[in-house]
Amino acid sequence: VTSEVVDRVYNEYMGDAESPAQVRDGLLDAMGDIYFVIPAVEVARHHRDAGNPVYFYEFQHGPSSVQGLVPEFVKADHGAEIAFVLGKPFLAGDV
Numbered sequence: 001v002t003s004e005v006v007d008r009v010y011n012e013y014m015g016d017a018e019s020p021a022q023v024r025d026g027l028l029d030a031m032g033d034i035y036f037v038i039p040a041v042e043v044a045r046h047h048r049d050a051g052n053p054v055y056f057y058e059f060q061h062g063p064s065s066v067q068g069l070v071p072e073f074v075k076a077d078h079g080a081e082i083a084f085v086l087g088k089p090f091l092a093g094d095v
Contacts (some may be wrong), residue, residue: 025073036078059084 013026044054059081062074070077 023072028073 001088009030013030015024017023017026044056060075061080061084062070062076063066063080066077070085
């Protein structure tokens, strides 16, 4: 990896960070892109190239059931949309 690539990545995610919270948010964005967004885009492109319709979304609505349990900066965790889309069929008990 060249220093130019490192500089561009750093500037994209942390360039204007002035506080620890901004550094945290930049790091979370970078890790989310590395582990979720980039692989999902690659899979979506393969499906598109095979002639299939592809839909891509980012779910950001945090469930009220986790208020006070997760930090305020967490929008929605991975898989949080399942309860909204399917009506909580996979959750046991009164959540």
